[in-house]
Each structure stands twice: as structure tokens, then as C-alpha cells.
Amino acid sequence: NAGVTQTPKFQVLKTGQSMTLQCAQDMNHEYMSWYRQDPGMGLRLIHYSVGAGITDQGEVPNGYNVSRSTTEDFPLRLLSAAPSQTSVYFCASSYHRDLNTEAFFGQGTRLTVV
Amino acid sequence: KNQVEQSPQSLIILEGKNCTLQCNYTVSPFSNLRWYKQDTGRGPVSLTIMTFSENTKSNGRYTATLDADTKQSSLHITASQLSDSASYICVVSAFNDYKLSFGAGTTVTVRA
Numbered sequence: 001n002a003g004v005t006q007t008p009k010f011q012v013l014k015t016g017q018s019m020t021l022q023c024a025q026d027m028n029h030e031y032m033s034w035y036r037q038d039p040g041m042g043l044r045l046i047h048y049s050v051g052a053g054i055t056d057q058g059e060v061p062n063g064y065n066v067s068r069s070t071t072e073d074f075p076l077r078l079l080s081a082a083p084s085q086t087s088v089y090f091c092a093s094s095y096h097r098d099l100n101t102e103a104f105f106g107q108g109t110r111l112t113v114v
Numbered sequence: 115k116n117q118v119e120q121s122p123q124s125l126i127i128l129e130g131k132n133c134t135l136q137c138n139y140t141v142s143p144f145s146n147l148r149w150y151k152q153d154t155g156r157g158p159v160s161l162t163i164m165t166f167s168e169n170t171k172s173n174g175r176y177t178a179t180l181d182a183d184t185k186q187s188s189l190h191i192t193a194s195q196l197s198d199s200a201s202y203i204c205v206v207s208a209f210n211d212y213k214l215s216f217g218a219g220t221t222v223t224v225r226a
Contacts, residue, residue: 103148107155
């Protein structure tokens, strides 16, 4: 049982490049989400999904796309990387979007855009 | 806007000593409050989850309290160990809302 797996762990991009951050969970969780973590700030929600085929925007969605073709996978795409997207990205999953269920986080992807 | 404020921003304690971290929130209507531990370079890991009806919950040497009336929570670390050095994040969720509101965290450094 691997939990939530994110790849890559580190990435450096040039401005304007695109890339996909991968996230997979093996707990059959309905709810998955992507956050970014910046110094001095709490985690901010980028996009989330309440089940396969369903996605929605969070607090800071601009510049990012997501899809959820399977229960297990929830990739995050950066369309045209900008220095403002330099951050640490976390994927999380929980059994149900409803609360009182524990959220499990991946190890994070540290992204630098130069 | 739902907000979660944590204090202090950082603290240093000697191994074996106790410490208490604070969390104030404005999230409404309140559903639950969570404390997470985040080691450097790792993802957050859940310590406790408390609902409206709970006012204290323990996980080993970690004890969280909740006062839903004053919208305050605290996390008490007893007999600190070097492995307690981490960032502690307070997270609050609103009833019938998927979104979690995160505090900026308190960085705890335990020194021998």
C-alpha cells in the first residue's frame, strides 16, 4: 500500500515550457486535490476532483489544468510555466470529500521555473 | 473569507520540554479542525481530527484542544524529542464544503 505517490520529486523548467506533475493513489479514494505551498503561506487549493470524470477549480487555478480519467490518477498540467509557479506542489486524497475523513498527502514536487 | 491564523510563527525548545502552539480560525459553519505535522521536504501527516463535539484529542505526546465557542485550538507537545522538529499546520474545514483552510504553520525546532 503506497498511499499517495507523486512524481517527479524535483523539476526545473524554463519559462514557457509545459509539464505534467503525476499523482496516483492506491486507496480507492474518491476525492483528490492539488495544492501549492509557498513560504509563509498556508497550502492553497489549485484544483480538485470528487470522482473519476469530475474536476473543479480551487482557489488558485490559473495556469493549471487537471483531468481525472481513473479513480487512481490525478495529473496536474502546467500549460506555460511562469516564474510565479515556482513552488512546492502537493497532491492529496481522502476517502470522501466530506469531512472528518483523513486527507493523505504525497511527498511533494519542488518546481523551479527559471 | 475563511481564515486560519497560527502562532507563534516559530519556536525553539530544549529536548524534554513542553510547548503549546495556537490556532485561531474564522471558518464558519465549522465542521472539523485538524493538526498536521510536516517534516522538512515531506508532505503533511495527520496528527488529530476534532469535530464540533470534541474538545480534546490525544495522539501519543501530542494533545489537541478545541474551543468552538471562541474558535481557538491548541496543540500541546509533551516531553519534546528531536524528531518533533517540524512544521505544525492547523487546518479547518467548513460544514458541507470540500475546501480545507490551512494555517501558515508553526515551525518547531527541538535542540539537544
